Amino acid sequence: MxxxxxxxxxxxxxxxxxxxxxxxxxxxxxxxxxxxxxxxxxxxxxxxxxxxxxxxxxxxxxxxxxxxxxxxxxxxxxxxxxxxxTYFDTNVDAHQHFYVEDSSMLIDIPGDSIAVSGLPQPPKGTRIDRVDVVVRISKA
Amino acid sequence: MxxxxxxxxxxxxxxxxxxxxxxxxxxxxxxxxxxxxxxxxxxxxxxxxxxxxxxxxxxxxxxxxxxxxxxxxxxxxxxxxxxxxTYFDTNVDAHQHFYVEDSSMLIDIPGDSIAVSGLPQPPKGTRIDRVDVVVRISKA
DNA sequence: AATCTTCTTTAGAATTATTCTAAACTGTTG
DNA sequence: CAACAGTTTAGAATAATTCTAAAGAAGATT
Missing domain, CATH: 1.10.10.10 (Winged helix-like DNA-binding domain superfamily/Winged helix DNA-binding domain)
Structure with a gap:
């Protein structure tokens, strides 16, 4: 220890x-x-x-x-x-989040389970820094 | 007119x-x-x-x-x-955004060009309200 | 170890975005 | 048009965050 x-x-x-x-x-x-x-x-x-x-x-x-x-x-x-x-996340690897609206809590979604396709080209002169996905959920 | x-x-x-x-x-x-x-x-x-x-x-x-x-x-x-x-968007149809970090501007990404796959099941007792994708971009 | 320089910490003031409050005002209904 | 419920408003209040300037601690130098 x-x-x-x-x-x-x-x-x-x-x-x-x-x-x-x-x-x-x-x-x-x-x-x-x-x-x-x-x-x-x-x-x-x-x-x-x-x-x-x-x-x-x-x-x-x-x-x-x-x-x-x-x-x-x-x-x-x-x-x-x-x-x-503002939330700070100690996991800096590629991953995304569920956001529970009722309780303002974040839940990780592993980066390898999720994929975003069909992104258009970013405007000329710019580059993509990061793609953030937030899945907003609430009590059913 | x-x-x-x-x-x-x-x-x-x-x-x-x-x-x-x-x-x-x-x-x-x-x-x-x-x-x-x-x-x-x-x-x-x-x-x-x-x-x-x-x-x-x-x-x-x-x-x-x-x-x-x-x-x-x-x-x-x-x-x-x-x-x-906080930004308000007059387009309430399914679509996503580029966010230009340098200038704090939003640019629409049509909803039919982009797709998110591999979403895990949301926690029991919750349902998905919306999936938000923000593509953060900055000057190349 | 004493000194110097630079980086850090801190309390509290200041700022920014937003919400609240209570009184005055307006749209709607009878 | 009177009466009521819904709206607007100025300004105070709140919340989260940043700033400021002064005191404190680290690391290099002697």
Whole structure:
């Protein structure tokens, strides 16, 4: 356990260094919460609450900064499904989402199960960055 | 022309009545701006500015109310692509969008050109409301 | 280890988009 | 046209996010 944790921390340090981000206490804490166990979908507020609850003081501004820095570094992905909230996804591999409208929750759809065909050519002078699919669902 | 405009107004009145919305001056003005000429993607702020510029006083609150009422009535569709802005689309038929990240513009992709396959079953007790595809593009 | 420089963090103010509120107003119906 | 229910509105309130400027911590340099 301790070994695993140590390994995880060391790994996180590497990832931060690779992104030219100093491995500060705050960033390590947030990275731990984000990446320690499986993939997650979080909002800034929720992550901030989590850190606070865990007894680690991190300001909300830092949470926002960090989430954006991680996104720029490619270790987080921002998901736009709802105009009022921004979600961050720790899974940056190709995949898509169900969005449960009743509960504002995201559910992953593996990238290899889903396919989009018939895309027209993008306008001249532009290139495709990403294709996002959101399947909106609600209580039957 | 005058004939066409009259026809259009009458038609808009019908649509509003059908949605149990009184055809007030404000709603007719906004409907005119939205539906008079081809399909459009607008934000509340932009529509408000347009109405104001056209010399017709409509409060911003009314623009928001109206856009939401029209959406509920199914004559507008809300598009979520960017966490900071909400777009309303006058085309409510099945279709998708390119989103130009550099300029925050939406471009239609006809619904019959694009297809999504391999969708997994939605979670039990839920049904699919809509499948949204956003193709994010930027300057090459 | 002391120093310097640069990057980070932070509290709180500021901004942006949107919703709410309560009072004034208007369309519709009898 | 009176009466009622539905609408509009200015401005306050809220929510999510970004900005600011000052204090704090990392990493390099001596």
């Amino acid at each position: 301790a070994e695993k944790a140590a390994h995880a921390s060391a790994d996180l340090c590497q990832r931060l260094r690779a992104a030219a981000l100093r491995p500060t206490r705050q960033r390590l804490v947030l990275a731990e919460l984000l990446f320690a166990r499986g993939h997650r979908h979080v909002t800034a507020e929720a992550l901030h609450a989590e850190a606070t609850r865990a007894g680690i003081g991190v300001s909300l501004a830092t949470v926002y900064n960090t989430l954006h820095q991680f996104t720029a570094a490619g270790i987080l992905r921002q998901v736009a499904v709802d105009a009022t909230r | 005058a004939e066409k405009a009259a026809h259009a107004s009458a038609d808009l009145c019908q649509r509003l009545r059908a949605a149990a919305l009184r055809p007030t001056r404000q709603r007719l003005v906004l409907a005119e701006l939205l539906f008079a000429r081809g399909h459009r993607h607008v934000t509340a702020e932009a529509l408000h500015a347009e109405a104001t510029r056209a010399g017709i006083g409509v409060s911003l609150a009314t623009v928001y109310n109206t856009l939401h009422q029209f959406t509920a009535a199914g004559i507008l569709r809300q598009v979520a692509v960017d966490a900071t802005r």
